[in-house]
Amino acid sequence: LFNKLGLPAKKKTKKGEPSTDVEVLTDLSRDHIVPKMMLEYRALTKLKSTYIDSLPKLINSKTGRIHTSFNQVGTSTGRVSSSDPNLQNIPIRSEEGMKIREAFVADKDYKILSADYSQIDLRLLAHFSEDKSLIEAFNSGSDIHNRTASEIFGVKGGDVTADMRRLAKNINFGIIYGISPFGLAKQIGTAVNQAKDYIDQYFSRYSSVKQYLDNSVRTAQELGYAETLIGRRRYIPELRSSDRSARGFAERAAINTPIQGSAADVINMAMINIHTELKANFKSKMILQVHDELLFEVHEDEIKAFTDFVKTKMEGAWKLKVPLTVDINIGSSWAEAN
Template sequence: MLEELAAEHELPRLVLEYRQLSKFTSTYVDVIPKLIDPKTQRLHTSFHQAAASTGRLSSSNPNLQNIPVRADLGRKIRGAFIPEEGWWFVSADYSQVELRILAHLSGDERLAEAFSAGEDIHRRTAAAVLGLPMDAVTRQQRERAKAVNFGIVYGQTPFGLAQQLGISPEEAADFISRYFDQYQGVQRYIENCLSLARDLGVTRTLFGRIRQHPEINSRNGMRRSMAERTAINSPIQGTAADIIKLAMIRIAEELRRQKLRTRMVLQVHDELIFEVPEEELYIGEAIRNLMQDVVQLNVPLTVDVKQGKTWEALG
């Protein structure tokens, strides 16, 4: 409600701004400096291997995976994180890894072809669904396709998509229906995930790691619906978690083999961040190759590598 009023009146906008500033102050500005180790003058976050049901690592004390990257204030907080004098931060980030895993697990030929050709997957989806040439796709149409692409991974409903895009549930349902007309392999994958979960109560990642779904046959519609969404998403997000953990092991082994001073300092879901002495900045390319080659899918894994003097500079 306040968001709607803020577009027309000053006071609601100021209230929202105050709430955001208050949250950032109480969550980050007031807390993080107190957690700096007096001996090392560094933050030492804790990572948890088995806290998230998908298998992703989680972070606490402080949670450094949760600092917003898209908000201006979040970027400013990231700007306060700097490497040692004479060192750089290097980030290596899997690009659209969950959609690539979806292409592999589903065996959908159109999705795989788009990734193999290096196409803009969201523009390609919009073009396929709307029956347009790729160069005729508007920014708004691409954004809708992007929402559907990621929404499919998370089992999003037409109602949820409608709320996200500000369109009617009927429009959202039509877009999703046309999506499945074009990407029938994805629809079969979803049906197979649900069938397996209903029969066995579990789903598996590409590497065989199991997640149980005890509510998948619940008589409670809300619980059943939630279990269905997690059954669709778990093999994808879980496989992404497995892949980056394998990459972390391979990279750590390579750094030891080369006797480098470079150190892995943070994992933020699909991204790894390293602290690298200036004379070892060449290691970024080796990190990229190790991450891209950690597993062979039927679509290429791609990794974006950046370097900067602050965490904010990594984007």
């Protein structure tokens, strides 16, 4: 890359050698095809070693299934995690990765049903912040990313371009994680000043969100912890740290914990409500939880009744100031159900 092709060394490793990490190769890919091919090779190698070679060895000889372990207290936000193997980490974003999900298939006479909360983090942000514009957008069934793009760029909804919506989506989700202008600039590939303008525009349109985020940090600093919807606490001692980097991380945690932690609360409540009636009324089974998504193996005779049952239980898991909505997809494999 550097000696033969003469590409610039963007940064050094700890040993002083030119770095070839993902960030560097992604940047170099704009100028040459070889760094792009290296990234593709690494991605395919990881898919092969982590999933294609490993998962078949974990199939239980008696059940013909892979059995994971769920950990309720494995994350700081309260999200359920999965291990041995981690089935919450099966790829979805790439076409090649999605092929791994084709291997997860339903039993005879059954289908895979995916029930996924739609934009639950942003709905919780609207609930907690009580921002009138956000609440109105969700209550009217608007496309929230299109709506945000319209607000930020000052155009009508019908004039929002795909690029505008993409930027708005990055901003919407970035705000939940306390993203900085530098972080947003890096994510969307623009100047820091431009990214700052986008964030300022967002807060000028959704002013109650800014107040809520500031109050979240202030309250956590006073109490020493952040709290979720049902009162579960995450203690964050780093909020009082003299180290600027540690304190910055803690402030982002104070912003994100009530959102992501409450999303975990909601889906856990939904799982309890579903489990209570599932065995008594259906042949179908709950087989996996992937953060905001529940997977079921549903008998073909029960698909309509079970779909209605799951939507009712998940959308009614908690009463928010905006509606909870669930997207249902059904297929013979996990890939088809996405």
